[in-house]
Amino acid sequence: MPIEILLLEDEAAIREMTSFALSRAGYKVTEAADVDEAQAHLSERLPDLVLVDWMLPEISGIEFIRRLKRDDVTRDLPVIMLTARTEEDDKVRGLETGVDDYVTKPFSTRELIARIRALLRRTAGGDSDTELRVQDLRLNAESHAVFVGDSAIQLGPTEYRLLKFLMSNTDRVYSRTQLLDFVWGRNTYIEERTVDVHVLRLRKALAPYGFDRFVQTVRGAGYRFAAKSSKSSADVTSARLPSL
Numbered sequence: 001m002p003i004e005i006l007l008l009e010d011e012a013a014i015r016e017m018t019s020f021a022l023s024r025a026g027y028k029v030t031e032a033a034d035v036d037e038a039q040a041h042l043s044e045r046l047p048d049l050v051l052v053d054w055m056l057p058e059i060s061g062i063e064f065i066r067r068l069k070r071d072d073v074t075r076d077l078p079v080i081m082l083t084a085r086t087e088e089d090d091k092v093r094g095l096e097t098g099v100d101d102y103v104t105k106p107f108s109t110r111e112l113i114a115r116i117r118a119l120l121r122r123t124a125g126g127d128s129d130t131e132l133r134v135q136d137l138r139l140n141a142e143s144h145a146v147f148v149g150d151s152a153i154q155l156g157p158t159e160y161r162l163l164k165f166l167m168s169n170t171d172r173v174y175s176r177t178q179l180l181d182f183v184w185g186r187n188t189y190i191e192e193r194t195v196d197v198h199v200l201r202l203r204k205a206l207a208p209y210g211f212d213r214f215v216q217t218v219r220g221a222g223y224r225f226a227a228k229s230s231k232s233s234a235d236v237t238s239a240r241l242p243s244l
């Protein structure tokens with residue numbers, strides 16, 4: 001389950017060089033040459049992190065980030081700004097907009113990768129904690145691995161993202177529409193039923209360890225991940241397709 005990065009950079013040479021280096025480092029990179037293209041990608045799939053060049057034609061990188069921050073679905077995406085600007089005023093402006101970190105051009109790819117790792121660690125859940133945990137179930141956001149005790153659980157990329165979202169927001173109920181927005185991104189071409197399919201797959205993967213009961217159907221409302229499984233909440237869980 002590779003970590004996905006959206007790279008928004010208008011200069012083809014820098015974009016390709018950066019994309020190549022990040023791919024070699026094991027990241028899955030989606031390239032965009034302008035804001036429209038980046039937003040089209042975001043509406044189909046949310047990345048784990050966004051790299052944005054400041055100086056873009058028409059709509060600037062900073063305006064793009066403002067848009068990300070105005071939208072509930074993209075607000076929490078970690079953002080690194082690529083910039084030739086070093087003036088303090090610009091950095092302050094960027095930080096006020098919600099940029100998490102800067103890399104000043106020209107940069108070494110080694111430095112960029114180090115910044116990406118540091119930011120992912122910071123944003124993975126707490127300051128130093130990259131691990132989400134519910135009892136013995138652990139999800140490592142840095143390595144994209146899921147364990148129960150010493151056993152690694154194999155999940156498809158969508159099930160992983162779904163579990164990560166649910167474990168980050170335990171005991172809250174999300175409708176299928178909300179899950180589509182938060183886990184898949186705003187793609188109008190995906191049917192709500194798709195959520196049910198992936199919830200079933202997730203339960204199946206967790207079932208050998210008893211954690212399927214934590215992924216609960218709340219009738220008429222949606223799904224939630226319980227921080228604790230109890231007899232009564234297990235009753236809420238339906239093994240078959242729920243009728244919401």
Ligand code: CA
Pocket residue numbers: 009010011053054055056
């Ligand atoms: Ca540029």
